[in-house]
Structures are given as C-alpha cells and as structure tokens.
Amino acid sequence: MDRVRVDFQQITGQIKPVHGVNNGPVTCNFWYDASEYFLAANIPYCRLHDTEYPFGSGEFVDIACIFKDFSADAEDPASYNFTLTDDYLRCIREVGAEIVYRLGASIEHQPVKRNIIPPADYLKWAKICEHIIRHYNEGWANGYFWNIEYWEIWNEPEFVNYGISRCWTGTKEEFFEFYRVVATHLKERFPQLKIGGPAFTAPDHDYAKEFLRFVTQSDSQIPLDFYSWHGYVKNVEEAKELAKRAKGMLQDFDLTETESFYDEWNYVPSWNEMETAYEKMKTAEGAALCAGTLCVLQQSPVEKAMYYDAQLRWENEWCGLFAPGKTHRHAIGNKVIPLKPYYSFYGFGVLYKLRKEIFTSVEGEYIYACGATDGMESALLLACFTDKEIQKKKVQIQWADEKLCIQVYLLDEEHDLDLIKEYEDSMVELEVRNHSVYLLRFRH
Amino acid sequence: MGDLILDFQSVTGKIKPLHGVNNGPVTCNFRYDATTYFKKAGIPFSRLHDTEYPFGSGQFVDINCIFPNFERDPEDPQAYNFALTDEYLQYILKADAQIIYRLGCTIEHQRSKRHVFPPSDYEKWAHICEHIIRHYNEGWAGGFSMGIQYWEIWNEPDGMLWEGPKEEYFSFFKTVVTYLKSCYPHLYFGGPALCTGCNEFSEQMFRYLVSGGKRTPVDFYSWHTYACTPEEVVRQSELAHELLVTYGYTQTESILDEWNYVETWDEVGEAWDVIQSMKGAAFNGATMILLQDSTCDKATYYDAQLTFHKWWNGMFAKGKSDTFFKDMQQVVPKKGYYPFEIFGKLYGLGNQVYAKANCEHLYVLAASDGFRHAVMLANYQKETWETVTVIPRLVHDTGKASKLFVLDETHDLELVQTFHEVPEQLEIRPNTVLLWEF
Numbered sequence: 001m002d003r004v005r006v007d008f009q010q011i012t013g014q015i016k017p018v019h020g021v022n023n024g025p026v027t028c029n030f031w032y033d034a035s036e037y038f039l040a041a042n043i044p045y046c047r048l049h050d051t052e053y054p055f056g057s058g059e060f061v062d063i064a065c066i067f068k069d070f071s072a073d074a075e076d077p078a079s080y081n082f083t084l085t086d087d088y089l090r091c092i093r094e095v096g097a098e099i100v101y102r103l104g105a106s107i108e109h110q111p112v113k114r115n116i117i118p119p120a121d122y123l124k125w126a127k128i129c130e131h132i133i134r135h136y137n138e139g140w141a142n143g144y145f146w147n148i149e150y151w152e153i154w155n156e157p158e159f160v161n162y163g164i165s166r167c168w169t170g171t172k173e174e175f176f177e178f179y180r181v182v183a184t185h186l187k188e189r190f191p192q193l194k195i196g197g198p199a200f201t202a203p204d205h206d207y208a209k210e211f212l213r214f215v216t217q218s219d220s221q222i223p224l225d226f227y228s229w230h231g232y233v234k235n236v237e238e239a240k241e242l243a244k245r246a247k248g249m250l251q252d253f254d255l256t257e258t259e260s261f262y263d264e265w266n267y268v269p270s271w272n273e274m275e276t277a278y279e280k281m282k283t284a285e286g287a288a289l290c291a292g293t294l295c296v297l298q299q300s301p302v303e304k305a306m307y308y309d310a311q312l313r314w315e316n317e318w319c320g321l322f323a324p325g326k327t328h329r330h331a332i333g334n335k336v337i338p339l340k341p342y343y344s345f346y347g348f349g350v351l352y353k354l355r356k357e358i359f360t361s362v363e364g365e366y367i368y369a370c371g372a373t374d375g376m377e378s379a380l381l382l383a384c385f386t387d388k389e390i391q392k393k394k395v396q397i398q399w400a401d402e403k404l405c406i407q408v409y410l411l412d413e414e415h416d417l418d419l420i421k422e423y424e425d426s427m428v429e430l431e432v433r434n435h436s437v438y439l440l441r442f443r444h
Numbered sequence: 445m446g447d448l449i450l451d452f453q454s455v456t457g458k459i460k461p462l463h464g465v466n467n468g469p470v471t472c473n474f475r476y477d478a479t480t481y482f483k484k485a486g487i488p489f490s491r492l493h494d495t496e497y498p499f500g501s502g503q504f505v506d507i508n509c510i511f512p513n514f515e516r517d518p519e520d521p522q523a524y525n526f527a528l529t530d531e532y533l534q535y536i537l538k539a540d541a542q543i544i545y546r547l548g549c550t551i552e553h554q555r556s557k558r559h560v561f562p563p564s565d566y567e568k569w570a571h572i573c574e575h576i577i578r579h580y581n582e583g584w585a586g587g588f589s590m591g592i593q594y595w596e597i598w599n600e601p602d603g604m605l606w607e608g609p610k611e612e613y614f615s616f617f618k619t620v621v622t623y624l625k626s627c628y629p630h631l632y633f634g635g636p637a638l639c640t641g642c643n644e645f646s647e648q649m650f651r652y653l654v655s656g657g658k659r660t661p662v663d664f665y666s667w668h669t670y671a672c673t674p675e676e677v678v679r680q681s682e683l684a685h686e687l688l689v690t691y692g693y694t695q696t697e698s699i700l701d702e703w704n705y706v707e708t709w710d711e712v713g714e715a716w717d718v719i720q721s722m723k724g725a726a727f728n729g730a731t732m733i734l735l736q737d738s739t740c741d742k743a744t745y746y747d748a749q750l751t752f753h754k755w756w757n758g759m760f761a762k763g764k765s766d767t768f769f770k771d772m773q774q775v776v777p778k779k780g781y782y783p784f785e786i787f788g789k790l791y792g793l794g795n796q797v798y799a800k801a802n803c804e805h806l807y808v809l810a811a812s813d814g815f816r817h818a819v820m821l822a823n824y825q826k827e828t829w830e831t832v833t834v835i836p837r838l839v840h841d842t843g844k845a846s847k848l849f850v851l852d853e854t855h856d857l858e859l860v861q862t863f864h865e866v867p868e869q870l871e872i873r874p875n876t877v878l879l880w881e882f
Contacts, residue, residue, distance in 0.1 A: 029498040029499075029553065029554050030553070030554045030555065031553065052498075054473040054496075054501050054503075055473075055501045055502045055503055056502065057498050057499045057501050057502060058499040058500065058501055058502015058503065058508075058509060059498075059499050059502065059558060064502070065502060068512040068513060069512055069513035069516070071522075072513060081558075083556050083558060084554065084556060084558065086556075087554070087555070087556055109473065109474075109475070109769040110473050110474045110528065110531075111474065111531070112527050112528060112531055114503060114527065114528065161768060161769060161770075162767075162769070162770050166769075271767075271768055272766055272767065273766050274765065274766050274767065274768050275764045275765065275766055276766075324754075326713050327712055327713035327716065328710065328711055328712070328713060329709070329710065329712065330553070330709060330712045331553035332553065
C-alpha cells in the first residue's frame with residue numbers, strides 16, 4: 001500500500017502561484033467568457049503571449065499591434081492602439097488575476113515573417129515599451145494605474161523548428177544586445193518593476209547559458225528580475241527536473257535573487273504525435289498530468305508557472321481547460337465548458353486560497369500530493385499519473401490521530417471533481433486508478 | 445411520384461458561376477490547404493471578406509491591415525503592408541479561382557469598434573484603394589499582374605459594419621466608386637454587400653446614386669442572404685433585381701456574395717449544426733440549383749476558410765498532422781463541400797439544358813457540352829423527411845450508359861449504380877444530392 005503522510009501542524013511555506021495560465025478569461029475577440037472558472041480556480045497569473053493568435057489579430061498585446069507603424073513618434077499617444085488590449089486586460093483584472101505582460105511578438109509559423117524580425121532600432125523599441133508600461137501603470141495616454149509588475153522581454157528567441165526560426169530571425173548576439181538595451185532602459189525607468197525574460201524553450205541549453213553569461217558578465221548591470229523558460233512534458237517527473245535545472249542554472253550564475261518562471265507548460269507525450277497530444281491534453285490523463293505537475297512545482301524551486309494555453313482560439317488545440325459552449329446569439333457573450341484538466345487547476349486553487357503549505361510526504365510510485373491549510377480547513381490534492389499500465393492501487397493518507405470531517409472529491413474519466421464521499425475519520429484510504437485526481441478537504 | 449423530364453439538346457442558357465466561396469484555399473495563417481478541392485470543384489470565385497478573421501489578423505486584405513497608418517502618404521510604397529496578402533492571393537490564383545476583393549474591413553463583433561468607422565478622408569481612402577489595385581494588377585510596389593476584375597466597396601454598411609449615418613455611406617460609396625472607375629474604367633466596381641437583396645438602405649442608396657442628374661457607376665450590386673429555404677434566397681435575388689431595374693441599373697450584375705443556412709439568428713448555434721450536416725449539404729445543393737434560374741449572376745458561399753470550420757464553414761474540416769507546423773495540412777471535405785463539386789461539373793459542361801421535376805422537395809439542374817451531360821438533383825427538406833420518387837423521361841435518349849453518384853449520410857458522392865438504360869424510376873431519400881452523369 002502507498003502512503004501519504006500529512007502533518008497539518010507543520011507549515012512548510014506558502015502555496016505558490018504555479019497554477020497561472022497563458023492568456024485571459026475572455027478570448028476569441030471577446031466571443032467566449034471563462035471568467036467564472038478563472039475566479040473559481042483562483043487563477044493567480046495570466047501571462048500574455050500568443051494572445052488572440054496569430055499576430056495578436058492585429059489588435060492585441062503584441063508591440064506590432066499596439067504600435068502599428070514603427071516609423072511613428074514613440075512619444076505621441078496617437079501612435080498607439082491600446083483600445084482592445086485595454087479591454088482584454090480589464091477582463092483579466094476582473095477575475096483577480098495578475099498579469100505577466102510579454103513585450104514582443106506572437107510566434108510566427110507562416111513562411112513570410114512579419115513581426116519576429118529584430119527591431120530596426122532597439123532603443124526606440126524600448127521607448128515604445130516604456131510608453132506601454134506608462135499607459136498601464138501610470139495613466140499615460142488616457143491609461144490606467146494597474147500596477148502590472150512583471151514585464152517579460154520577448155519569447156523563445158532561440159526557437160527553430162524544421163530549420164525555420166519561429167520567434168526571432170536575428171542572431172543570438174543580436175538578441176542579447178536587444179535584451180540588454182531594452183531591459184536596461186526599462187529598469188532605469190521603472191526600478192520598482194520586475195523586468196525579465198526571455199522565455200526560452202528550455203531552461204538550460206547552450207543558448208540559455210550564453211545568455212545568462214552575457215547578462216551576468218557584462219560591464220553594465222543587465223537586469224534579470226525573473227528568468228522565464230518553457231517545458232512541454234511527457235510526465236510529471238520531467239517538469240520537476242526542469243524546475244530543478246532552471247534553479248541550478250541561476251545558482252551557477254549567482255543569480256540568487258532572480259525568480260524562476262516556468263511560463264509555458266503542457267502535456268506533450270511526443271512532438272511527433274501532436275494529434276494524440278492535443279487530444280490527451282483535454283482528457284483525464286491530461287488532468288492527472290496537470291495536477292501532478294502542480295504538486296511537484298509547489299515543491300520545486302520555481303516561483304511561478306503558467307500553463308499554455310487557456311485561451312479559446314478558433315483552433316483550440318493547446319487549450320485543455322475549456323471548450324466552446326453552446327452559442328445562441330452570434331458572437332455575443334458565449335460561455336465555455338470546462339474540460340477535465342480545468343478541475344486540476346480548480347483543485348490547486350483551493351490549496352492556493354488556504355495559503356499555507358503543510359508537510360506531506362509520499363511513499364509510493366506515481367503518486368503526487370500537496371497540502372495546504374488556513375488553520376480551520378485543510379486540503380490535499382493527490383494525483384496518480386504514469387504513462388505505464390498499472391493496476392488500481394491502495395493509497396492511505398495518514399496524519400496524527402485527530403478525527404476530522406473529510407470530503408473526498410474525484411476527478412477521473414467519469415467524474416469532474418465530484419464529491420464522492422463525506423465522513424469523519426482519522427485517516428483516508430483510497431483505491432486510486434492511474435490518471436485520477438483527488439481533492440480531500442478536511443475541517444478541523 | 446412525379447416526372448423528371450430531361451432534354452439534353454435543348455440549351456436554355458449558360459451555367460453561372462454560383463459555386464464561388466468566401467475566402468481562399470489556404471487559410472488559418474497558411475496552416476490548412478484546400479487547394480485540391482478548390483480545383484476539383486472548379487471554384488470560380490473567392491470573395492475576400494472576413495479573411496483571417498478577426499481584423500484580418502492585422503495582416504490580410506483589409507485596408508487597415510494593408511495601410512496600417514492612415515496618416516501616411518498613399519503614394520509611398522513603404523506605407524503599405526502587402527506581404528501576407530500577396531501570399532494569400534497567389535494561393536487563390538494557383539487554385540484557378542478569380543478574386544472578388546472587398547475593399548474595407550472585417551465585421552467587428554466586439555464592443556469597442558476599431559475599423560468600422562467612416563474613414564476620415566474618403567478621397568484619401570480611395571487613393572489607397574487605387575494603389576492596392578495598382579499593386580495587384582499593374583505591378584506597383586513590387587506587385588503583380590493578377591488581373592483582378594471585381595472590387596467591392598465595403599461590406600454590410602446596413603448591418604454592423606458602418607458606425608456612421610447611412611447618408612455618409614452613400615457619399616463615401618459614390619466618392620470611392622467614381623474615383624476608382626475613373627482610374628480603371630475596364631475593371632468592375634460595386635458593392636455594398638448589403639444584408640439582404642433589397643431594403644430601405646438600398647432603396648435610399650440607389651435614389652442617392654441617381655440623384656442630381658448624373659448616374660454613379662455601379663458595375664455590380666452585391667447582397668447577402670442567410671435563410672433556411674432556397675426559395676427565400678431566390679426571393680431576395682428577385683428583390684435585388686427589381687431594385688436594379690427600378691433605378692435603371694439594368695446592366696449591373698447581381699452578386700449574392702454571402703449565403704448560408706440560418707433559420708434564426710437567436711439560435712445561430714443550431715444553424716451551425718445544420719451547416720455541418722447532410723441537411724446543410726442538401727440546402728447548399730438545392731440553393732445553387734434554384735439560383736441558376738434566378739436573376740442572380742454570381743454567388744459566393746460564406747465561408748470556406750478553416751477559421752470557421754465548426755461554424756460557417758460547412759465545406760472543410762481540419763486535416764490531421766502529427767508534426768508541429770512542418771508542412772501545410774490538407775483539409776478534409778465535409779458533406780457540404782460535395783454539392784460544390786457537383787455544381788462544378790455542370791459548370792464545366794458549360795450549357796444549361798432543359799430539366800424539370802414536377803414533385804415537391806426536388807430541385808433539378810442539367811448541363812451539357814453537347815457530348816457529355818450531367819444532372820444535379822437535390823432532395824432538400826427543412827422539416828419533413830420524405831423520399832421522393834421520380835420517373836426519368838429523356839426527350840432524346842442518349843443510348844449510352846449513365847452513372848449515378850450519391851451524396852447522403854453514408855455516401856460522399858460515390859458511384860452507386862451504372863445504368864445501361866434509363867431506369868424506370870429514381871428514389872431519392874430526403875436530404876440527398878445526386879449527380880447523374882451521361
């Protein structure tokens with residue numbers, strides 16, 4: 001029998017905002033609204049990248065959307081197109097999520113590239129970013145005081161797929177210099193904000209090492225308040241390993257104050273079987289991967305994480321959280337339907353609301369668990385995930401003798417985190433199947 | 445039971461290009477490719493509107509995508525962003541379709557409007573269009589000689605796409621069409637892609653266009669219909685025709701450049717379900733058949749782009765690809781595509797010949813090139829579910845074998861029978877489309 005030992009009295013830290021997502025609750029040019037589900041899951045961060053893909057639909061978030069004509073005057077409010085980005089960000093704020101704003105361009109898969117070419121003038125580009133930040137944080141150009149703290153410079157500059165650059169057509173050296181100019185300018189202008197990036201496809205490849213060497217060995221101080229990186233994983237262990245390697249890299253370069261952001265992740269069993277991956281992302285198997293990953297990220301050296309992707313694009317491939325709901329009126333206020341993996345985020349959101357992480361230890365294979373308490377109530381998220389065929393297994397959750405009121409919620413093929421049992425006891429014994437997730441709620 | 449009378453020697457006219465579509469074969473930012481099927485169906489026209497929705501993705505077709513900063517000089521090639529529209533249009537030409545280029549912007553459903561406002565300077569806007577046409581037809585700014593003939597001014601100003609008084613639209617239309625016609629007298633300029641064949645807006649617009657003693661040139665009048673019966677589509681066509689006759693625009697072409705199945709806009713999700721079904725396919729077939737004998741000159745179905753593959757696009761589904769953006773993915777045809785392929789076969793034969801079926805629910809059209817003949821039959825029923833039986837009567841027997849292809853729930857335009865003689869009767873199940881080739 002596998003065992004999960006819990007100590008409700010032993011606080012081991014804070015529950016971290018690792019159940020963030022990419023993009024906002026109201027998507028597809030405001031057709032679909034997932035706000036109620038964002039609120040219910042206490043989604044802590046929305047990272048803005050590939051927002052309203054492709055090209056930000058010409059209107060959203062990307063620099064090329066907000067500042068459409070690079071030859072225009074960066075000081076002139078009339079040069080900026082904020083309208084729909086304002087509306088988009090407002091929807092995020094209304095669900096209580098914070099924003100990580102990626103300054104840059106959406107990924108480009110089409111043969112003729114448009115916005116992923118190195119800007120003609122890095123400093124001018126930095127000044128445009130400065131004005132965008134001023135618009136959202138200092139009210140410039142009829143703007144707001146939203147205090148958006150995290151500003152990420154670019155995304156996946158090193159990503160080459162089938163020999164084609166997808167996010168930065170320039171050289172590595174050009175990117176480093178670009179980062180230096182932009183990060184330095186923005187940090188000088190906004191020392192209180194967090195400036196970082198560059199959202200690498202992995203935390204510790206050679207490009208990343210050279211980048212961190214460049215940042216740390218430069219004569220001038222190049223800011224890197226957070227280091228962002230990505231990883232699409234086959235299993236939970238892989239996510240855990242990536243988080244460890246990212247922190248190791250930061251330590252190697254003595255960047256001990258730099259936060260580690262895992263700001264794109266999802267379940268990809270194989271990049272050569274993408275149709276299968278897209279399907280699995282939306283299933284109980286995907287849900288168990290998500291819950292297991294959230295548990296291990298809580299216990300790993302990563303500060304924040306964001307799942308890719310919560311937006312309902314027309315294609316909807318990467319969004320394992322929601323599907324389009326039934327449409328009545330054309331293009332107006334349509335609801336979404338939560339998919340299985342959403343409930344894993346909801347479950348972690350319960351822990352996040354309780355705030356204090358409690359001691360948990362797992363004895364057994366393929367079981368991942370994480371617990372939280374606020375002193376009155378406690379909760380435990382438990383997932384069973386492996387890509388192997390395994391038999392149903394017994395898992396005992398043990399704590400000190402105290403008898404508690406226990407609610408058991410199950411997420412699997414047949415259940416959407418449904419309450420399946422409610423009773424009083426001093427331990428819990430579960431028959432756990434592969435690709436299932438449990439949320440246990442305890443009242444003290 | 446009724447008679448199906450066919451006379452392949454009695455030519456009644458030309459088969460019209462009614463099997464056009466909105467948007468091109470390569471869509472979703474060049475991810476999905478329907479070129480094979482565009483060619484197979486001989487899609488005659490791709491109308492460019494709502495291309496790469498929303499907002500033309502900031503890169504495609506719309507004036508605000510091509511000329512993103514209205515303050516710039518329209519004479520300056522640097523002020524234009526043609527790159528991805530160039531690519532998009534080249535794929536249409538490779539699929540052998542002609543282009544109807546809507547000069548304007550995409551529909552905007554969001555609350556804060558962006559591009560559906562009257563341009564601040566109509567003449568400048570017209571100059572920008574002049575340069576776009578020069579780019580595509582006369583090689584300006586690294587351009588092409590595409591010979592695009594049809595240029596449509598705006599879309600649905602009587603609907604959600606004109607945030608100004610209608611009188612301003614009339615003035616805008618007159619300014620732009622008059623200017624462009626003076627620049628390119630050999631091209632066709634028209635519009636305005638109204639929501640219906642005739643309404644108060646169109647009446648007032650044409651009154652305005654003929655006022656003051658000088659007639660504004662309108663080479664084609666475009667209008668839309670979303671309906672659940674082919675008869676309603678044709679009724680709108682007749683209204684459009686009457687309007688043109690009333691105002692003396694008898695040489696003006698009538699182009700139905702958006703059509704599809706909608707029963708009620710209050711439950712458009714249900715319409716999308718029908719569009720994806722065999723019932724939707726039968727509607728497509730019946731509508732094209734009925735339009736052939738109407739006053740409509742051209743038609744383009746809304747919409748063939750993959751962006752709307754679960755919504756307005758009843759023709760194509762996404763193909764599968766296990767690689768991540770390695771190559772373009774081929775689309776998979778849906779039921780709704782095949783009536784276009786059937787109509788395309790008749791269009792290829794050239795001449796419409798006499799065909800009549802005197803029984804309810806059955807729509808029939810026949811074509812011939814003098815040697816080969818084809819008959820398109822659609823049993824479309826909105827509410828009922830009746831099998832139709834007809835007795836085929838050939839006025840002039842071909843004396844040759846004929847082949848029957850079936851499109852229904854279980855067949856995707858498959859050969860189901862070869863006749864060596866004219867069959868005594870044909871049974872056509874509800875929501876079925878047949879191609880009978882001689």
